[in-house]
Amino acid sequence: MxxxxxxxxxxxxxxxxxxxxxxxxxxxxxxxxxxxPSIVAVEFLxxxxxxxxxxCAANILTTRYVxxxxxxxxxxxxxxxxxxxxxxxxxxxxxxIVAYVDVEFNHPSxxxxxYDGDISVIRLRSPLSYSPVVEQATLAPQGFKIxxxxxxxxxxxxxxxxxxxxxxxxxxxxxxTINNELCAARYLTLPRPLVVTENMICAGIPDIGGKDxxxxxSGGPLYYTHILVGVVxxxxxxxxxxxxxxxxxxxSYTNWIAASVN
Numbered sequence: 079m080x081x082x083x084x085x086x087x088x089x090x091x092x093x094x095x096x097x098x099x100x101x102x103x104x105x106x107x108x109x110x111x112x113x114x115p116s117i118v119a120v121e122f123l124x125x126x127x128x129x130x131x132x133x134c135a136a137n138i139l140t141t142r143y144v145x146x147x148x149x150x151x152x153x154x155x156x157x158x159x160x161x162x163x164x165x166x167x168x169x170x171x172x173x174x175i176v177a178y179v180d181v182e183f184n185h186p187s188x189x190x191x192x193y194d195g196d197i198s199v200i201r202l203r204s205p206l207s208y209s210p211v212v213e214q215a216t217l218a219p220q221g222f223k224i225x226x227x228x229x230x231x232x233x234x235x236x237x238x239x240x241x242x243x244x245x246x247x248x249x250x251x252x253x254x255t256i257n258n259e260l261c262a263a264r265y266l267t268l269p270r271p272l273v274v275t276e277n278m279i280c281a282g283i284p285d286i287g288g289k290d291x292x293x294x295x296s297g298g299p300l301y302y303t304h305i306l307v308g309v310v311x312x313x314x315x316x317x318x319x320x321x322x323x324x325x326x327x328x329x330s331y332t333n334w335i336a337a338s339v340n
Contacts, residue, residue: 103232103233103234103236103238103245103249103250103251103289103290103291103292103295104237104238104239104240104251104288104289104290104291104292104316104317105251105288105289105290105317106232106238106245106249106250106251106289107249107250107251108247108248108249109168109233109248109249109250110168110248111166111167111168111174111211111248112168112210112211113250114233114248114250114299114301115138115166115209115210115211115212115213116137116138116213116214116215116216116299116306117135117136117137117138117233117234117248117298117299118135118136118137118138118144118163118164118165119132119134119135119136119163119164119167119170119171119235120132120133120134120135120136120146120150120161120162120163120297121133121161121162121163121164121171121176122134122160122161123159123160123161123162125155125160130162130171131171132164132170132171132235132244132294133150133294134146134147134150134294134295134296134297134298135234135235135236135294135295135296135297135298135299135310136150136163136200136297136298137215137297137298137299137306137309138165138206138212138213138214138215139199139214139215139217139335139339140214140339141205141206141207141208142201142202142205142206142339143199143200143201143202143338143339144163144199144200144202145197145198145199145200145215145297145306145309145328145335146197146198146200146296146297146309147196147197147198147296147297147309147310147311147326148182148184148185148188148189148195148196148197148198149188149193149196149296149311149312150198150296150297151179151182151184151198151200152184152188152189158179158180158181158182159178159179161178161179161182161200162176162177162178162179163176163177163179163200163202164176165177165206165211165212166209166211166212167211168247168248169246169247169248170235170244170245170246170247174211174212175206175207175212177202177203177204177205177206178202178203178204179200179201179202179203180200180201180202180203181200181201182198182199182200182201183198183199183200183201183338184197184198185197185198185331185334191273191275192272192273192275193272193273193278193311193312193324193326194273194275194277194278195277195326196309196311196312196326197309197326197328197331197335198297199335199338199339215299215306216304216305216306217305217306217328217329217332217335218302218305218306218307218327218328218329218332219329219332220329220330220332220333221329221330222307222329223329224255224279224302224307224327224329225255226255226256226257227254227255227256228254228255228302229252229253229254229302230252230253230254230255230279230281230300230301230302230307230308231250231251231252231253231299231300231301231302232250232251232253232281232290232291232295232298232299232300232301232310232323233248233249233250233298233299233301234248234249234291234294234295234298234299234310235247235248235249235294235295236291236292236293236294236295236296236298237292237293237294237295237316238292239292239316239317240292240293240315240316240317241293242292244293244294251289251290252289253281253282253283253289253290253323254281254282254283254284255279255280255281256280256281256282256284256322257280258274258276258278258279258280260280261274261280261322261324262274262275264320264321264322265314265321268314268321272312272314274324276327276330277326277327277330277331278311278324278325278326278327279300279307279308279324279325279326279327280322280323280324280325281300281308281322281323281325282317282318282322282323283319284319284322285319285320286319287317287318287319287320288317288319289317290313290316290317290318290322290323291310291313291316291323291325292316292317293316295310296310296311296312297309297310298310300325306328307325307327307328307329308325308326308327308328309325309326309328310323310325311324311325311326312324
């Protein structure tokens with residue numbers, strides 16, 4: 079039986095309306111896989127080029143399963159054979175351990191209400207080997223509601239600016255959780271309103287912006303201390319001062335995740 083690392087305490091102290099930037103580190107600093115050993119890169123096989131390239135990220139659940147965003151494992155051209163993960167490397171598209179995807183388990187609610195349920199458990203064809211740079215994530219407990227204004231951290235290899243180039247090395251950035259109702263109200267002001275649900279976490283630097291996840295960071299982590307509280311999902315552009323980035327709240331799905339890997 080697979081064993082998940084779950085947090086057992088109940089409380090912690092204390093994209094133009096174009097489509098939302100769903101494949102989405104701006105304002106980040108270089109970091110190392112040694113600091114974030116549970117993050118892995120998700121690489122896509124180019125249908126026409128035949129070349130693998132990092133396009134999303136994921137988080138290690140066990141040696142055979144990772145957690146990511148459902149939209150990274152969906153779409154008209156999607157096939158498990160077009161996805162693989164790279165663990166244990168600070169660098170984009172090089173180093174570490176490569177494992178190919180066997181099958182994805184997208185949450186059954188995904189696609190029914192905007193990006194609600196944008197979360198997926200992915201089984202690998204071959205197991206990873208744990209090491210100081212390959213470790214499982216610790217998940218927030220089912221039902222936990224993260225308070226507003228807490229510092230949280232994104233890590234990833236995504237674009238360093240809206241529409242800009244991806245980073246060749248792992249980056250991190252610290253932002254703050256934003257009141258869900260405020261976030262939802264702001265997204266309703268778009269010409270084509272977007273839905274923020276209770277199963278999402280909004281985070282950024284309110285009315286300032288400048289730091290965020292971006293294209294290529296989808297499926298990657300949102301950490302509070304060392305706890306995985308969110309999975310990068312969507313936003314309106316990157317690092318926007320009005321519209322925060324939105325992550326899927328892991329704690330809305332912890333029980334489903336545990337059942338999926340057992």
